[in-house]
Amino acid sequence: MLEKLRNLRRSEPQTTGDPFVDALRAALGPDQVRYDGAHRSLLSHDASVFDGGNSGPVCYPTSTADVQTIVRLANDHGRNVVPRGAGTGLAGGAIPLGLPVVVAVTRMDRILEVDPVNRVAWVEPGVVNLDLTRHLTPMGFHFAPDPSSQQVCTIAGNVANNSGGPHCLAYGVTNAHVVALEVVLPSGDVAMLGGLEPEPQGLDLRGAFVGSEGTLGVITKVAVRITRNRPAVRTLLLSFGSVRDAANTVSDVIAAGIVPAAMEVMDQPITRAVENYVGAGYPLDAAAVLLAEVDGLAAGVDIDADRIGEIGRANNATDVRLAGSETERALLWKGRKTAFGAIAQIAPDYYLHDTVVPRSALADVLTEIYAIADRHDVLVMNVFHAGDGNLHPLLIFDGREEGMMERVHAAGAEIITASLDAGGVLSGEHGIGVEKQQFMERMFTDDDLDHQNRLRQAFDPGCRTNPGKVIPSGHSCADIQALRSIPREVWV
Amino acid sequence: MTATLATSDPVLLDFAEEVGDTGPVAVEGGRTRWSLGGSPAEGTRLVRAPTGLVDYAPDEMTVTVRAGTTVAELHAALAEKGQRTALTDRGGTVGGALAVGENDLRALGRGLVRNSLLQIRYVSAEGRIISSGGPTVKNVSGFDLPRLMVGSLGTLGLLAEAIIRTNPIPPVSQWLAAGDADPFAAYDRLLAPSAVLWDGASTWIQLEGHGQDVADQQRLLDDIGHFTEVPASEVGEGPDPCPVALPDHRWSLAPGELASLERGELGRFVAVIGLGLVFADRPQPVRPLSPEVAEVSGRLKQNFDPTGRLNPGRDPGRK
Known part of the structure; x- marks a missing residue:
């Protein structure tokens, strides 16, 4: 399969006719931008039942600087950005809508540092959940969130979905285990949200980012809380x-x-x-x-x-x-x-x-x-x-x-x-994505949804990051605009 | 009728009406942290948040409480059912404790305030009741406004009601003290101490849990220091109950920074090992926000409160 994909790539023309793709190729390494049909088709889906995704170029950054380059080029060319981890989401949160550039963080998969004094591990976004726990176990620690997909799902995906898992009953969901996030904001700026201290200064942008389903920016580094193994x-x-x-x-x-x-x-x-x-x-x-x-x-x-x-x-x-x-x-x-x-x-x-x-x-x-x-x-x-x-x-x-x-x-x-x-809620751990957008109005009033949109737009005023997700379209006008602004010639 | 978060509680609707949609306004709670991040600007109208316990479900480990209720009243009601919350009791209100977002010095055992909030209802700058989050202990339905409200000093909305996660009070709680112990070694040795305090010389540790476990953990400290049990009568009452007098100012540091604290900079201090809180004679210098974080924070304020009428004069970036 991989060999097939490689051959497909080799046979791709040097120029694509899409200036955005050409610009990405010029700025990143040759194997970091994929535009072949097989690849785009593969990345147009996640683990949900939803079809209808339509991926533009697929990029595989290996550094924060790469992500920054992609986001800035997307801004220059008026294109949307959809971050993606392992694609195990079940609510369609990673399905690309409107030919965006898909930023697949799976090659950013290094565990950068385990810091037992601060009880955190600094990891890149594409580190697989279970790989992190396996790395920590001999040191007497683990990463508490343990979704059933933990053998393949990434930490960035866990952060984006505020993932749970069986053992979150006692230890809490992902938000309680993320202390700091380095992100590339939709503007292309890099920001560190949160911090190792218990009460970081200012508004809790870290807390707002966790669970935002890839709509507020692209995660490039995470400081996760590590939990002592129980005797x-x-x-x-x-x-x-x-x-x-x-x-x-x-x-x-x-x-x-x-x-x-x-x-x-x-x-x-x-x-x-x-x-x-x-x-x-x-x-x-x-x-x-x-x-x-x-x-x-x-x-x-x-x-x-x-x-x-x-x-x-x-x-x-x-x-x-x-x-x-x-x-x-x-x-x-x-x-x-x-x-x-x-x-x-x-x-x-x-x-x-x-x-x-x-x-x-x-x-x-x-x-x-x-x-x-x-x-x-x-x-x-x-x-x-x-x-x-x-x-x-x-x-x-x-x-x-x-x-x-x-x-x-x-x-x-x-x-x-x-x-x-029965007094319950729409989702416990899979998120809203595209699956439950139409049900959001059953749980929230127009005013409530308007305020969620205000949060979204504070991070992403142009609604260019993972547009068309979470908030129903009637409450998120800029999303519709962003999806309509795709240049006609790239519908290939 | 499908479930919705929209409230029909006349008490909350009255509060929204009182807040209205024009003119500078701030909520007055217990005034225990009144000038944190700046005092309300002159001419700001003061209102009080509604009070009362709305619903307490011990078997769900959740409590619905109006923001003007005192933390003391909330905790007294929970204690009757053997439960508590992560909120710290400084003599103020639930809304104040959430808006300020300060943690209890025993947060290693009780959890952080920011993780304990499940659902909020607040009054917006337009005088509307906004709800976010959900009543269940697990929920990822939509953007997480509750997280954003903790520590926001009421600058994005005025808290009216909250659903907070509760926790069982452990059967045994014991403070220990030693004059010759390495607090960092003690923290590493113990599985889950509720607090490890250090003033540069002496160490105090709170252990909680089943009696046998507390005794076993205490024994693990034998080769680290000569720990003695502190009688309950010697554990101070009121805010931050612990066996040592705390200096006035709070610092928030990475836990890894505590090993190199300088008396010259802090004066007398009591550090919470593993957590990163430090109580010191001198105030912590303001840590400026990065330009990128300041820009997003500024847009949040602009989007939630376009006319700057909510708690004018206060800035969560200057806490």
Whole structure:
């Protein structure tokens, strides 16, 4: 595949007819600007179900100066900029709209410095999440956010989406683990946001940037908080005769004042699929399983593990099992983290949703989700970060079936509505991207969206960085303008 | 009816009306940090934010509270259910604590204020109620205005109501003191101390957690210094409760800078190891913002408050 792409590049003409592409090629190294159809097609997608992306030139910077050059040239030529990490996003946040230059940061992948005194690591944006943790582990540290895509997703992508993961229950999402960001602003200037001190001077631009889905600039360096590895870990697997009992256990654990490192629930269909896929030792007869983990100091984790077991039994747990070894623990987690790979055995297509509800509403909303799926005759499986109330209903289908996509989207919309009605929010960790733009008006008023747009425009007055995302177009006029301003001749 | 963040709370709507859409206006809370970043300009109309606990859900670990409520009142209500927040109690209000954004010196155990805010409602320069964030503990729906509001000194909007994350109060809390310990070695040895304080000679450490864990952690310090337990009666009350008297001025430094603190520059000091807060006799010089950060910050102020009517005279860049 790579060889094919290389050959394609070699066969490209020296000039493209697009002065912007020619200028990028003149300014960057020859292998840093790709304009061949295969490459642009590849980078027009991310891991979401959304088509409709249209990439212009794809650039692979290797330094902050490269990024600055790209952004300045884009400004000179009136073109938009879309930053991109590994492209694992599920809400379409990295889909290029309107032939922008795609700035793929994957070659900026060096861990620059681990600073144990300040408890931070300075990394380039393209460092892969799990690579960082593997690098830190022998030093007694790890990077706490652990999205299920952590084997491939980048730190910059984590920052852009304010990513979560199972272990964010106790440690918090990415925003709590980013202390400073070097970014190339849409103006082309380089800025350092935040700092190593606990209360940096001025407005918290760092906090505003995290989770902005690539709309406020391009990240070129990150200082992430590194977290001490816990000396004691206990992992429990609880089995239940109903999803409701599992959900109530989660709610009761939090109510008892216990903050586990993680609490994950899988219903029977997904548990069976996972067990078939990895053989992790999950029970096939349980209606739901709860994977709960507590970590910290030895005495506390034993106390908390015992209490979680008791709370589970009080909620009719049919089995409470403590992982007896690190191997067993690792296998249980492997099952959980490969859940989405496991469903490929069942149907060719899936649509993974992401909403959050109050923990006390988990059981009722899950009941409603099963009813919605029934009504639309779509198969649904549930595997989710129960401790945070973060639901991930997984709609499974064969997209070739007549009328199926309409049913899938209708069911998805009802799931979002049910979550909002229960006092929840649109997204817990996947973001808004293009997926949930049309739902933003259900959660926010016109005034609220206007203020979000004011923040956006303070960083990016021309709305040229990742336009057409997050804020619905009716509230973000400059976005529409930016998308319309693409020169006609580059539509090739 | 689908869920929406729009508020129909008459108390908040009255507050918005009081703030109005013209003339300079500032919120008066407990005045505990009144001149931080500059006092309100002369002629500024003072208003008070609404008060009261709106909703407390201990089993969600969240609390909805109006901005004029005192931190003391909030924490008293939470303590009844064995919970607390990251806010520090200086005798002021919740809105003030968020607008100022200062952390508790025990932030290693309680978390940073900026990470604890889930949802805000504030009154805009146009006198409108704006909501951002969400009521759940995890949320990435839209741009993150709550983060921006923490430490903004009310210059972008006047806080009316907040949803804040709560945390369980650990079963045991113990302060230790030693006159002969290396505080940096102690900090490295312990898994998660709630505070490590150092005045250049003596070290004070707060350990929290289950009783056995606290005892085990204390034993880990045996070869670092002769630590003795500080009786609860010797831990000061009021703001920043700890076993040592704190100088008046706060410094915010990278934790790595604490090993080379100079008395000549700070006077007497008490440093919070691992966090980077320092209490000192002398004030920290203003750290100028970079031109790039100043430019974006200036545009934020312009976009949120085009006429400069919110807290005129205050500048979060000069805290």
